[in-house]
Amino acid sequence: MGYYINPKVTPVSKINFTTLKDAGITDIYILVRNDNYYSILSEAKLKADSVGIKTNAWVFPGFKHASQIARMKIGVQLDVETYHMPDYIPEIKAMRKATQGVPFSVCAKPEKWDGYQYYDLLYPxxxxxxxxxxxxxxxxxxxxxxxxxxFYNYIYPGKIVAGLETYESDQNLTPKGKNTLLKEIRAVQHHTRGVILFRFGLSKFH
Known part of the structure; x- marks a missing residue:
């Protein structure tokens, strides 16, 4: 199970990685930019490695240092939530080439729920x-x-990790209860490689 972390609101120094591990988190996805990736990821990886959690960089289009992150043995997730996915395919292909040897994933709007999102172009x-x-x-x-x-798993077997929100909606930031989250996780677990949890604001794992 993965967990998104924005270090601007949840500084890595304040996160209790043992608590994350005990909660079942296996991967973290740390939001970084071109000007801060090295220091943030170095600290996160050191702490995550100590408890057996894998570190991934969470980046947006325009990020220039994917190959450097790959050399740090850190995975990369490119967040491309757009209605114009074909425009980003060249950048996705280049980032895939730059991240050989580490996991590379692409975050996207949900196909079917939000129209045609070109998963067939992303898949390779x-x-x-x-x-x-x-x-x-x-x-x-x-x-x-x-x-x-x-449906996704039938079309793209073994390629889907579900992104789930831990709050009610963008209009209602009330945290979901544990039982509600577990129901969502169980609903997808047999058809995905795993889940990544997204939460607004300060993480409870600090």
Whole structure:
């Protein structure tokens, strides 16, 4: 199970990585920019390695240092939530080439729920696709969560990791209860490689 971390609101120095590990987190995805990636990822990897958690960089289009991150033995996730995915395919292909030897994933809007998102173009150029399956924002039920991941896995077997939000929606930032989150995780777990949890604001793992 993965966990997104924005170090501007959740400084790495304040995170208890043992607590993360005990909560079942196996991977962290740290938001970095061109001007801060090295210091943030170096600190995060040192602490994550000490408890057996894998470190990944979470980056946006325009990031220039994917090859340097790969040499740090850190995975890379490119966040491309757009309605113009074909425009980004050259950058995705270049980043895949730059990250040989480490996991490379692409975060995207959910196909079917949000129209055609060109997963067929993404599929050959990443290790896995991460659809942002935010049921509160798309106003769908957990049954739809299960059916859409089942569909993805049929078309793109072994390529899907589900992105789940830990709050009700972008309009309602109330944290979801543990049982609600577990229901969502269980709905997708048989049809995905795993899940990554996204939360606004300060992480509870500090």
């Amino acid at each position: 150029h990443c290790d896995y696709i991460v659809p942002m399956l935010y049921i509160g924002d798309y106003q769908v039920e957990i049954t739809h969560l299960k059916s859409v991941t089942q």
